[in-house]
Structure formats: structure tokens, C-alpha cells
Amino acid sequence: MKKIRLSKSSISQKEKEAVLEVLDKEFLGMGEEVQKFEKKIQKYLDTDRDVVCVNTGTSALHIALEGLGLGEGDEVLVPTITYVASFQAVSATGATPVPCEIDPNTLFIDVEDAKNRITPNTKAIMAVHYASSSKGIEEICRLAEKFNLRVIEDAAQAFGCFRNGKMVGAIGDIVCFSFDGIKNITSGEGGAVVSSDKKLIQKIRDIRLLGVEKDSEKRYQGQRSWDFDVKHQGYRYHMSNIMAAIGIAQLDRLEQFKEKRQEIAKRYIEQLSDIDEVEFLDFDYENIIPHIFVIKTQQRDQLREYLLKHNIEVGIHYKPNHLLTKYNLGYSLPIAEKVYEKILTLPCHFDLSKDEQQFIINTIKNFYRGSE
Numbered sequence: 104m105k106k107i108r109l110s111k112s113s114i115s116q117k118e119k120e121a122v123l124e125v126l127d128k129e130f131l132g133m134g135e136e137v138q139k140f141e142k143k144i145q146k147y148l149d150t151d152r153d154v155v156c157v158n159t160g161t162s163a164l165h166i167a168l169e170g171l172g173l174g175e176g177d178e179v180l181v182p183t184i185t186y187v188a189s190f191q192a193v194s195a196t197g198a199t200p201v202p203c204e205i206d207p208n209t210l211f212i213d214v215e216d217a218k219n220r221i222t223p224n225t226k227a228i229m230a231v232h233y234a235s236s237s238k239g240i241e242e243i244c245r246l247a248e249k250f251n252l253r254v255i256e257d258a259a260q261a262f263g264c265f266r267n268g269k270m271v272g273a274i275g276d277i278v279c280f281s282f283d284g285i286k287n288i289t290s291g292e293g294g295a296v297v298s299s300d301k302k303l304i305q306k307i308r309d310i311r312l313l314g315v316e317k318d319s320e321k322r323y324q325g326q327r328s329w330d331f332d333v334k335h336q337g338y339r340y341h342m343s344n345i346m347a348a349i350g351i352a353q354l355d356r357l358e359q360f361k362e363k364r365q366e367i368a369k370r371y372i373e374q375l376s377d378i379d380e381v382e383f384l385d386f387d388y389e390n391i392i393p394h395i396f397v398i399k400t401q402q403r404d405q406l407r408e409y410l411l412k413h414n415i416e417v418g419i420h421y422k423p424n425h426l427l428t429k430y431n432l433g434y435s436l437p438i439a440e441k442v443y444e445k446i447l448t449l450p451c452h453f454d455l456s457k458d459e460q461q462f463i464i465n466t467i468k469n470f471y472r473g474s475e
């Protein structure tokens with residue numbers, strides 16, 4: 104059997120044709136295609152909030168924080184178990200990411216621990232929607248309100264997910280998505296910021312194009328500003344027409360992606376639930392599009408070796424960031440460290456076949472039966 108991949112992009116003829124169309128127009132940078140993608144996302148999220156597309160999810164987080172004016176001396180609370188991008192986005196502004204404990208059942212930031220780490224320098228909480236779930240965000244928003252903090256949702260893994268009947272992105276303070284190759288939809292690389300704060304969004308729009316004021320509107324029309332002003336540090340973080348074309352085609356396929364990913368998660372749970380050693384995270388799978396499927400097990404490393412030996416690629420999402428030299432503030436986070444020893448990510452992507460998943464499930468069953 105050939106190697107079963109942990110995750111991958113799923114590219115159809117549609118994406119290929121869309122890219123060729125942009126290439127034929129010979130306008131590759133940020134233009135009308137990007138605006139079209141932004142409007143399409145807005146419509147999909149069923150919101151009147153503006154969407155600002157950028158070149159990566161990390162840039163989305165970074166300019167959201169920059170837009171808030173965060174910098175040296177400021178602190179942002181971040182769950183320690185997340186992709187290092189969350190931490191890098193904070194430290195890129197000069198602010199300090201403060202690693203926090205997680206809830207072992209959801210790996211969402213632990214509200215009590217977060218509360219205990221608030222200081223006069225704390226400006227924001229970055230809530231990460233681990234494995235696409237934002238269960239627990241209401242408590243975080245209440246805490247933020249009480250202490251006058253901003254909430255940035257790292258929803259890199261949660262595009263297309265619901266909570267309380269609304270789409271992630273249509274509610275909340277500031278929400279950042281990623282469209283990197285393996286996320287729920289991709290634009291090659293890419294990301295977006297959505298916010299209820301109109302002033303912030305205007306600022307972010309400028310920051311993504313080197314801080315050139317009101318350049319976005321011109322670019323959408325295939326023009327650019329010549330006589331302009333710059334008030335803030337900016338970056339070359341805009342999305343290109345090529346990327347947007349891929350994103351638009353992917354968004355048309357999202358309902359298919361959703362169905363398949365939910366089916367995969369459901370099948371893992373159904374067929375692995377009689378193994379005592381395997382635990383699942385406490386998610387509401389009807390409402391999310393699982394970007395990754397994570398189990399917890401006592402014999403993680405042995406199971407991992409066994410699966411790799413059988414050509415099944417698995418992952419560990421993620422090493423706690425407070426264990427990294429750059430982000431170690433000199434304290435331990437015992438719950439996260441313990442969970443880290445147990446988590447294992449199983450293959451979950453649109454092109455995973457039923458047979459491949461059955462092989463994965465059977466291999467896990469064999470491992471716990473102690474055969475071979």
C-alpha cells in the first residue's frame with residue numbers, strides 16, 4: 104500500500120482553469136480577483152463585515168495585532184498548544200506572547216489560567232480554534248470584557264465552522280483565517296482578517312500594502328495610488344489575483360469538503376470508540392469542519408511508530424510553545440505538557456478514501472490487540 108498522507112490540498116480542474124484565466128489576463132498582483140474573493144467570503148459568512156485578504160494566516164494575525172497598535176511591553180495571552188505561527192505573530196509586533204494552559208478536553212485556552220496571567224500590561228487574548236473547535240470562546244469573551252482586553256480569534260483551522268448558529272467570522276471582535284495548502288480551503292497560501300471594528304479594518308487594509316493609504320480601492324480597479332500618504336509601518340502582505348482565483352474555486356467546493364471531513368471524523372469515532380486506550384476530544388462535530396483529527400492515547404509514541412511502519416503518516420499538533428527557547432518564560436504548564444505526551448493526529452483530508460481510512464482504523468485496532 105502506498106503511503107497514506109496526513110493531510111494534503113485537493114485541487115480540481117476548476118482551480119487549474121481559474122489560475123490559467125488570471126495568467127491570461129496578465130494582471131497577477133492584487134486586483135479585481137482579490138476583491139471578488141473577499142466579497143465571496145463575506146457572502147459565505149453571511150455578514151456585512153468587511154473581509155481583508157492577505158498572503159498568509161500568519162500575516163493576518165500579525166497585522167491584526169499591529170492594527171491594534173500592540174508593541175514592546177504589551178502582553179498577549181495565547182494557549183501554549185498551538186502552531187508556532189500564533190506566537191510568532193505576537194512577537195513580530197514586539198509584544199510578548201504569554202503561554203497559557205489549555206482545557207485537556209478541547210485544547211482550547213483555559214479561562215482560569217488565562218485570568219491568573221492577566222497583568223496591567225495585558226492587552227489581548229488570542230484564542231486558538233484548535234482542530235476547528237471554538238468551544239469555550241464565550242467564557243474568554245466575558246473575561247476579556249471584564250478586563251477590557253481585545254480578543255483575536257486564531258481561526259486558521261476554523262473556516263466554514265459554526266457556533267451558536269452563526270459562522271465563525273460573523274461574530275466576535277477580530278477573527279483571522281488561513282488558506283494555506285492544507286486548511287479547510289486553500290488559495291495556495293493565504294489568509295484573511297474579519298472584524299466588527301471598521302476603523303481597525305481600514306487600518307489593516309492599508310498596512311497590508313506598505314501602509315499606503317487607501318491603495319486597496321485603486322488596486323481592485325487595476326490602478327494604484329501615486330500621490331499618497333503613509334502613517335503606519337506597513338508590509339507587503341496583500342493577496343495576489345492568482346491566489347484569489349484558487350480561493351474562489353475552493354470556496355465553491357467547501358460544502359463537499361465539509362461533508363467529507365465530518366464523515367471521516369464520525370467514522371473514526373464510531374470505529375475506535377471501543378478501544379479503551381483511545382480518547383477523543385470533546386467537539387461538536389456537526390458544527391465544525393475538522394481540519395485535523397486528534398486522539399489522545401497513553402501509548403502515543405509506540406502507536407505512532409507502528410502507524411508509520413505501516414505507511415500511515417501521523418502528526419503531533421503541537422509541541423507546547425513554552426517549551427521553545429524563544430517563548431519560555433520560565434514557568435511550566437503541567438496540564439499542557441501532559442496532554443502533549445498523548446496527542447496524535449490521524450489522516451484527515453478530502454481525498455482520503457474509505458478504504459484508506461478503514462486500513463488506518465484496522466491498523467490501530469491491531470496495535471491495541473497486540474498482534475504482530
Ligand SMILES: *Cc1c(COP(=O)(O)O)cnc(C)c1O
Pocket residue numbers: 159160161162185186188189231257259260281282283292293294
Ligand atoms: C495554519 C495556522 C496558522 C498560520 O497560517 P499560515 O497561513 O500557515 O500562515 C496559524 N495558527 C494556526 C492555529 C494554524 O493552524
